[in-house]
Amino acid sequence: MIRVDGVEIPEAAIGAELQHHPAASREAAWQAAAQALVVRQLLLAEVGRQGHGAGEEAVDALLAGQVPLPEADEATCRRWFAANRARLRSPEAWQARHILLAADPADAAARAAAEAEAGAIIAALCVEPDRFAALAARSACTSREEGGDLGLIEPGTTVPEFEAALRALRPGELHATPVASRYGYHVVQLLEHEPPRDLPFEAVQARIARWLREASFRTAVRQYIQVLAGRARIEGIALAAAEGPLVQ
Incomplete structure (x- = not known):
């Protein structure tokens, strides 16, 4: 007691x-x-x-x-x-846009179709890169209203697969293959990369x-x-x- x-x-x-x-x-x-x-x-x-x-x-x-x-x-x-000083740095950030072809991870047929459609979009963008905003209209993400633009993304705020894809790109570069996540397949383009920096x-x-x-x-x-x-x-x-x- x-x-x-x-x-x-x-x-x-x-x-x-x-x-x-x-x-x-x-x-x-x-x-x-x-x-x-x-x-x-x-x-x-x-x-x-x-x-x-x-x-x-x-x-x-x-x-x-x-x-x-x-x-x-x-x-x-x-x-x-x-x-x-190391604790007082601005976080790394990316500005990116994407097109999401939604597919349930448990639906193999839907996943295959989404991957194929994402691949076709990537092929089209390689020929006509200015069409990204127009093609984003078919995205399952609400960012389609902004031409696929997701704004600034900080580490840990998106799924690991998407973040890994961003880290592999240079600004302006389109990811060469569809990026798989639990949401489906993404067509990903990095617009800008802001590295961490020391704050005054x-x-x-x-x-x-x-x-x-x-x-x-x-x-x-x-x-x-x-x-x-x-x-x-x-x-x-x-x-x-x-x-x-x-x-x-």
Whole structure:
């Protein structure tokens, strides 16, 4: 049985909390859920002791009053910027257009027909490349309204097969063969490729300051919870006190 200064944390409450703590095993999830409820009880008890009222808003008010939130100055932000340039790059992006010939992966005949039609379109475009927008009218994708133009595509935002095809092309180049995906077969043309690039400090200063502020706040909250845990009598579960490792 888990208690915090004599207040029991019911099994049912821990069971309900489990959904918020995915883990490799149920035991690990249960431990995380139980610790979270112990921390909540510590905070609610301190709210009551200090007369802040009750509920989650009162907990927020308690933390706002007890946990400092320092602002990172420009020099601190610049040091973080210099040490983390790789994390502050604009993402790679492609501008592409396509024509989708839809076919269910489970329908072999439809897949064969879609592949043949896509191949015929590619052959036609090799002779008359300016017809892409007109031929895109038969696409099963809503991008047909834009002549097949998909706009900017970033890594991870499309299916792997389509992204691999884009990586194999140079700007202006048409993929020589139909590109298969779970949606059917695509006729793919890369219009532009924008490689990742380093961003200037001025473009990311506000983002860095926000990251540093949030990191400082999380650390300070963990330390404050450690102090509360050190003052309390906690039974049935191990929770780090002020001299132990940080509580998550």
